[in-house]
Amino acid sequence: MRLRSLLFVPGDSERKFAKARTAGADVLILDLEDAVAPSMKLAARSMVSGWLGEAATIDARLFVRVNPLDTAMTADDLAAVVRPGLAGILVPKANGAQDVATVAAMIDGLEVEAGIAPGTVKIMVVATETPQAMFALGSYTPPHPRLIGLTWGAEDLAAAIGATGNKEPDGHWTEPYRLARSLCLFAAASAGVVPVDTLYADFRDGEGLETDCRRARRDGFLGRIAIHPDQVETINRCFTPSEEELAEARKIVAAFAARPDAGTLGIDGKMYDIPHLKAAQKTLAAAGESA
Known part of the structure; x- marks a missing residue:
């Protein structure tokens, strides 16, 4: 599943959902948490459940950000949204892999009740929102299925x-948040899951967003959260490998495939080794190509 651009949509706004569904994002995150006032939580659950029924008419995959486990609302959120059309759950304020296991156990039974194939609904985690979480980032390895x-x-x-x-x-970012960003990136790489950079708050600053996205991709992130439809095109462009990058990656992969016992190869006068092969494979995967 491609996680290049993930656009937040308040779960209580039909107008914003209508605009978001044509924005070109890989994923729409239908939000039941911070974007919804407490007085609107029940209404938002009902609206999001209805939107999931339209999944077949939307190019994007549909995720739902549920309320955190410590709110006692998570189980009811899941009961309302685990239905055909749901591709994933975003778990906020997670304190580690045990929270993934807890949410996954809830989903197990709900998938059966909804007639969904076991394992269909995936989980993504906001992994650095609590102080405890910072000490548990290594717990995501090995990853839950x-x-x-x-x-x-x-x-x-x-x-x-x-x-x-x-x-x-x-x-x-100041130092504590640079640390959180870096540790999230390392945790995702360790677990073998997709690292997704956080939102860029000033949605009117297209130039700043582009600069920041290119920095994030350089560092190893493979996608980014968007908070406005206008950000999606920039995010998609920045996190999509160029034709030149793809051509080089294909050449590296093909060369090592032709000589599977080689640890180092010369290609067009340059030396490449296994780390270059792994990087090339990730570049192809980011473009949806099989390596």
Whole structure:
């Protein structure tokens, strides 16, 4: 499943859902958590359940961000949305792999009740929103069979630790959040799941978004959260390998396939080894090509 662009959609807004469904995102995250006021939670559940019934008419996969486990709303959220059309659950404020196992166990029975093939509904985690979570990022390895991606968040973490801000005057993250970002990336790589960068809050700053996306892809992230439909095109473009990158990756993969016992190869006057092969395979996978 491609997790290049993931667009948040408030679960209580028909208007925003109508706009989001044609935005070109790989995934729409139908939000029952922070984007929905407490007084609208029940209505949002009903609306999101109805939207899932339209999945066949939407190019994007449909995920739902449920409320955190410590709110006592998660089970009811899942009961309302685990139905045909649901591709994944985004678990917020997770404290580690045990939370994935807890949510997965709930999904197991609900899939059976809904007549969905076991294992269909995947799980993605916002892995850095609590102080406890920072010490549990290694717990996602080995990954639960449903786990497909990790992303990170800064706002809830800032609130949890009592920070007065999380950005430098130039817009860069301060040290605690650079650490959270890096550890999320390493945790995803260790688990073999997709690392997804957090949102870029200023949706009017297209130039800043593009610069930040290119930095994220350079570092190893394979996708990004979007909070506005206007951000999707930039995210898709930045996280899609260029034709030049794909051509080089295909050449590297083909060369090693032709000589499977080789650890190092010369291609067009340059030396390539196994790390280059692995990078080439990831480049092809990011474009949806089989290596």
